Amino acid sequence: MSVTMPEVAATRGQHAHAVADPLDGAAVRADFPVLNQPPVEGRPPLVFLDSAASSQKPAVVIDALTDYYTRYNANIHRGVYELSEIATERYEAARKTVARFINARSARECIFVRNTTEAINLVAQSWGRANLRPGDLIVGTVMEHHSNLVPWQLVAAATGARLAHVRMTADGRLDLDHFDVLMTEEPKLVALAHVSNSLGTVHPVKELIARAHAVGATTLIDGAQSVPHLQTDVRDLDCDFLAFSGHKMCGPMGASVLYGKKALLDAMPPFLGGGSMIRKVELDGSTWADVPAKFEAGTPAVGDAIALAVAVGYLDGLGMERVWAHEREVVDYALERLREVEDVMLFGPRTAEARSGVVSFAVGDIHPHDVAAILDEGNVAVRAGHHCTQPLMRALGVVATTRASFYVYNTLEDVDRLVDGLHRVNRVLGGKRSVAPSAARADEPCRAQWEQADGGAKVPAEVPDVG
Numbered sequence: 001m002s003v004t005m006p007e008v009a010a011t012r013g014q015h016a017h018a019v020a021d022p023l024d025g026a027a028v029r030a031d032f033p034v035l036n037q038p039p040v041e042g043r044p045p046l047v048f049l050d051s052a053a054s055s056q057k058p059a060v061v062i063d064a065l066t067d068y069y070t071r072y073n074a075n076i077h078r079g080v081y082e083l084s085e086i087a088t089e090r091y092e093a094a095r096k097t098v099a100r101f102i103n104a105r106s107a108r109e110c111i112f113v114r115n116t117t118e119a120i121n122l123v124a125q126s127w128g129r130a131n132l133r134p135g136d137l138i139v140g141t142v143m144e145h146h147s148n149l150v151p152w153q154l155v156a157a158a159t160g161a162r163l164a165h166v167r168m169t170a171d172g173r174l175d176l177d178h179f180d181v182l183m184t185e186e187p188k189l190v191a192l193a194h195v196s197n198s199l200g201t202v203h204p205v206k207e208l209i210a211r212a213h214a215v216g217a218t219t220l221i222d223g224a225q226s227v228p229h230l231q232t233d234v235r236d237l238d239c240d241f242l243a244f245s246g247h248k249m250c251g252p253m254g255a256s257v258l259y260g261k262k263a264l265l266d267a268m269p270p271f272l273g274g275g276s277m278i279r280k281v282e283l284d285g286s287t288w289a290d291v292p293a294k295f296e297a298g299t300p301a302v303g304d305a306i307a308l309a310v311a312v313g314y315l316d317g318l319g320m321e322r323v324w325a326h327e328r329e330v331v332d333y334a335l336e337r338l339r340e341v342e343d344v345m346l347f348g349p350r351t352a353e354a355r356s357g358v359v360s361f362a363v364g365d366i367h368p369h370d371v372a373a374i375l376d377e378g379n380v381a382v383r384a385g386h387h388c389t390q391p392l393m394r395a396l397g398v399v400a401t402t403r404a405s406f407y408v409y410n411t412l413e414d415v416d417r418l419v420d421g422l423h424r425v426n427r428v429l430g431g432k433r434s435v436a437p438s439a440a441r442a443d444e445p446c447r448a449q450w451e452q453a454d455g456g457a458k459v460p461a462e463v464p465d466v467g
């Protein structure tokens with residue numbers, strides 16, 4: 001299954017395998033050293049269901065990092081010696097690989113940043129401060145990750161802009177009527193995720209971008225949970241900005257991407273000042289380099305960017321259609337099997353089509369941390385908490401959920417292990433409903449809003465407006 005960087009161009013748009021030829025999760029798993037470690041004595045093999053937080057890395061990516069530090073580690077863009085030239089060439093080649101992956105018009109439209117959070121802060125502080133005036137409206141949604149909420153709160157406080165948030169429906173989708181109502185106020189910016197990290201809901205962003213553009217808004221898409229999972233074409237989406245994290249798509253932590261339309265990036269002031277981003281520096285003022293350098297002050301994560309391109313090559317080699325189809329199959333199976341577990345309450349859309357590889361749930365009133373801890377005893381790794389979406393948790397009427405997130409290396413057997421673990425959670429804690437008072441009590445009044453639905457899953461009858 002392993003693919004090296006040069007194969008990226010060859011497989012782009014004409015993936016080596018048709019969707020009809022499904023991904024073999026077990027074979028893919030063999031590419032990931034962490035997943036193939038011998039388990040500690042007495043523990044079953046690891047089932048990793050926390051890829052929405054950060055994915056595991058295939059051996060080709062780890063090797064690319066080792067190769068960089070072993071053979072050509074040097075600072076870039078400055079040296080006139082061979083190592084620096086090789087590192088510079090590979091760093092810029094990585095930018096082209098990433099640009100091709102999202103179908104950007106030019107590699108100059110891709111800025112390397114540390115993570116999605118930094119990418120969004122860059123836009124907020126640079127584009128936002130330059131373009132937002134008192135009273136201007138920024139539209140987000142109640143489902144956003146804090147990384148796509150807090151930067152806008154900061155820039156709103158600095159500029160006097162206003163914030164409004166699209167509500168969500170009872171089954172965890174965006175309330176599109178409310179979106180349209182907010183568009184009548186002619187916002188300056190619409191910033192929303194393509195896929196919810198807490199519920200897995202896939203939003204119709206192409207349509208929403210068109211509606212936002214129709215009223216003159218600039219658009220930012222948080223692609224942290226979409227770019228790793230579904231084929232992303234920025235020209236087709238027509239988004240103005242797209243932010244995504246390399247570490248959630250098989251790349252190392254440290255290199256991620258902000259895509260921006262070139263005309264917008266050209267017109268924006270720098271975000272961080274320092275080395276590499278200048279054209280000329282005088283003691284009393286400076287001029288800026290062209291994009292992307294204007295937004296890459298200081299020494300970048302050279303090895304991480306190069307390894308990110310290898311990760312992109314790896315995903316492209318698997319074929320993004322197959323990645324998506326594989327997740328559909330695993331999530332579909334998970335939604336079905338989770339309904340067998342007594343007292344499981346599923347959050348978000350009921351069908352796999354409207355979801356990415358994320359499934360959030362509760363087991364009765366048992367605190368999600370206790371659920372996760374018991375799953376961990378069976379070496380099943382899930383996340384429990386608010387997932388950096390506190391307003392969304394409030395809208396759901398809970399303080400936390402347990403979240404299983406699936407990726408290319410997960411299999412139907414992993415779902416079985418999750419379900420076995422949840423049966424055990426019920427056996428161990430099922431009778432003791434107040435083990436974790438913080439969550440159980442805090443959301444008790446809201447429980448009345450939940451109704452038993454088919455197969456034991458419950459949906460909120462009414463979602464409070466927190467927008």
Ligand SMILES: Cc1ncc(COP(=O)(O)O)c(C=O)c1O
Nearest residue numbers: 115116117145147193197224245
């Ligand atoms: C939708 C979404 N946006 C933003 C982020 C932040 O990503 P990072 O931690 O890489 O900055 C995450 C991380 O989970 C996310 O899921």
